[in-house]
Amino acid sequence: MTFNLFNVNVSHQGSYSCQYSYQNNMSPLSNTVIITVVNLQQPSISHSAPIEQFVEGSQGPVITRGHSFTITCSTESQYFRGSFHLLRGSNITKSESAVSHSASFSFPEADYSHEGNYSCVYEVSVSSCSIRSSASELLLITITVNLQQPNISHSAPDGRFDEGPQGPVITRGHSFTIICSTESQYFGGNFHLLRGSNITRSESAVNHSASFSFPEADYSHEGNYSCIYEVSVSSRSFRSSASELLLITITASMRPVIGAAVSAVLLLLSVLIIILLLKRRQKQRNKETHSKCFFTKGQTASHSSKNEDDDEADYEKVEHGENMNHNDSE
Structure with a gap:
């Protein structure tokens, strides 16, 4: 007869034996089988690096090429003397004995060959049997070149x-x-x-x-x-x-502005020179008119001395003409 045990847990472990009975007659016990129930929990995975050597990307750490980083695997306290296996993809890349239920995998100089999805598996030997846990969650490692700001x-x-x-x-x-x-x-x-x-x-x-x-x-x-x-x-x-x-x-x-300013100054100087020349010519004309008036007055006086016998009305007329010429010259 076969006895099936489902949903095995720690309570199922122990020593098992069989006994056969027939019409109230019992056979001796069979040999003993020891059943050990091992429940290895899923391990944890993490990373560490100097803070200036990596940045946290959207999917995982981005490590600067040439710098160091470390991947750490750990599990809760269940069984001693176990080992951790570090997998990249589905292949085991490194293995380390567990120390205080954890192990560290160091990468002294990051390179592009270290890129990939990493996971951890914990393995323990119980009753001469090797038992492995399920794989941890994935840790994506990306390697980059850190170029300085130009x-x-x-x-x-x-x-x-x-x-x-x-x-x-x-x-x-x-x-x-x-x-x-x-x-x-x-x-x-x-x-x-x-x-x-x-x-x-x-x-x-x-x-x-x-x-x-x-x-x-x-x-x-x-x-x-x-x-x-x-x-x-x-x-x-x-x-x-x-x-x-x-x-x-x-x-x-500023060249067009300077050229326009120079042209304006030259035009203004030209206008001032023309105004000065016109004023000078006007003054010269006034002097000539004044000299002519004095010459006319002198002739009139000489003519009066020669005609002393002229009547008084003619003298007053000449004198009135002199006054008019004097006013014109002024």
């Missing part, structure tokens, strides 16, 4: 710019250059120049920097600029975060 600056070869409160103010029509640079981490790479959120130009890095030239500044060049550094490592491309913003403002050239 720097952004500007220069104007002909010096035609002013430093405004928010950034350089470039004179329209003149040249300027935007320079992107980063610290020495990786050789080569590219710099991308962004205006707003759009990449406008890309240049290969030379000595960890790149220059973006604008030979003739125009209003279309105004805006907020930033730099991104991109490098390829082990056939994978990585980008840095964007640099700080550089606000470029374009202002009108």
Whole structure:
């Protein structure tokens, strides 16, 4: 006869034996079978790394390439002298004996070969039997390259710019250059120049920097600029975060204004000179008229002395004419 035990738990463990009975006659007991019930709980999995060497991504930790990290497996206190197996995918990559119901798996230098989904399995030997727990939850490890934030600056070869409160103010029509640079981490790479959120130009890095030239500044060049550094490592491309913003403002050239001002000054001087010449000519005419009046008066006086016998009415007429000429000269 077969006895089936369902939903086995710890209460089912113990020594089992069989006995056969027939018509109230009992057989001797059979040999003993010891049943041990082992209930291994699902272990836990976690990671640790220096805080500056990783970031917590949406699916798991993102470890900086070249830095260290550790995966820790642990379980509750059930059985001593067990072992933990670290699996990546479905394959066991490392095994460690449990110490205080946990084990640590160290990775001194993170590389892309360490990327993947990790899990833990706890194994224990009970009554010469090896028993494994179910696998822990998955831990996704991602390896990345931590590129530093690049720097952004500007220069104007002909010096035609002013430093405004928010950034350089470039004179329209003149040249300027935007320079992107980063610290020495990786050789080569590219710099991308962004205006707003759009990449406008890309240049290969030379000595960890790149220059973006604008030979003739125009209003279309105004805006907020930033730099991104991109490098390829082990056939994978990585980008840095964007640099700080550089606000470029374009202002009108002062040449037309200066030319208009000079023209206005010359026109004003010309008008003043013409007015002065006209006044001078008017004064000269007045002097000539005054001299002519005095000459006429002298002739009249001489004529009167020769005609002393003229009547009194003619004399008064001449005198009246002299007064009129004098008033005209004035």
